[in-house]
Amino acid sequence: MTLFQHDADFKMDVLREVGNIGAGNAATALSRLLDKPVDMAVPTVSLLPFEEIANRVGGSEAIVVAIFLRVDGDAPGNMFFIITRDSARRLLQGLLSFDSAAGEGEYSELELSALCEIGNILAGSYLSSLGDLTGLYMSPSVPSIAVDMAGAILSFGLLQFGTMGDDALLIDTTFLEGKQEAEGHFFLIPDPESFNKLFRALGVPVE
């Protein structure tokens, strides 16, 4: 599937910058929340077959903690904040400063709620910086959390692309938290119709 007829490389660069600004603000928010430095990799923008998207976070069957938000407004899309179970545990220790009563790989109601709120804050700062940049109205839905297989979780964010082909465009940013290497991914999957709106708002000529 080719999503962009003209200036595809340039458009991918623009989307990378969109990811950079959004995730940069989210990383700052996370750093303040944890009172620790948070590093961020340069975002990657890629048109990937559905199968390969889950490979970004360890494969279809890898168990991950995912916070999902639907983005409504001028440029709708799906947003995921995905972390490994180890990273989730470390985030919770940093934030709640108590050891979990729940067993290995389990989460108490409070912990799930705290993780959901982290996702909410990060997604909010991602989207509000994107809104400031583009002048578009983007509002996140109430966040929802799942601890399950990556394939099962991510397929939910691919439905809008599903009607068009077997690939989806993904803006992926990796976070690294200091020396602890708590790794997180921010996935933004704009709906196919949203790209032209984003480009127009940023002054990129669209066909």
Added chain:
Amino acid sequence: MTESTIVKVGMADLNVASGGALLRTTGLGSCVGVTLYDPFLKIAGMAHIMLPSSEIAREGQPNLAKYADTAVPELVRRMEAAGADPRRLAAKMAGGAQMFAFAGGSDSMRIGPRNVESTKQALEALRIPLLAEDTGANYGRTVELDSGTGIYVIRSVQFGVKEI
């Protein structure tokens, strides 16, 4: 004991296997893993369905395996081509979960249950009996159909292994 061959079925994909090979698809969320089995010739087929209806397709040449209403007839056609008798086929299915809970969710949030409904309708239209299902709820599943026995194995994070 020898390792059985595993035939992978990707997302929005379908495949046919026989001779004791295992058909396998991983990470079913709202998607549905529907299988057909000819117990006499031991021919098995599996489709990983993503969306309920091809009416919403906006792609030039729709991927038949992706939509419930096209995947089931296509799977029957492929199994017939492999020698199976369509009158002997029986179905099992799993998946169709609702991975995220939302208050007052929109239509797309209900995609799991809709995939299950459409798959059932497509099976009924071809008069294929549905022997067993493990659908709905809110968790991911990895599934495997043994073409030697017709046993459908479902694995999930919370509930371990289940056979139908």
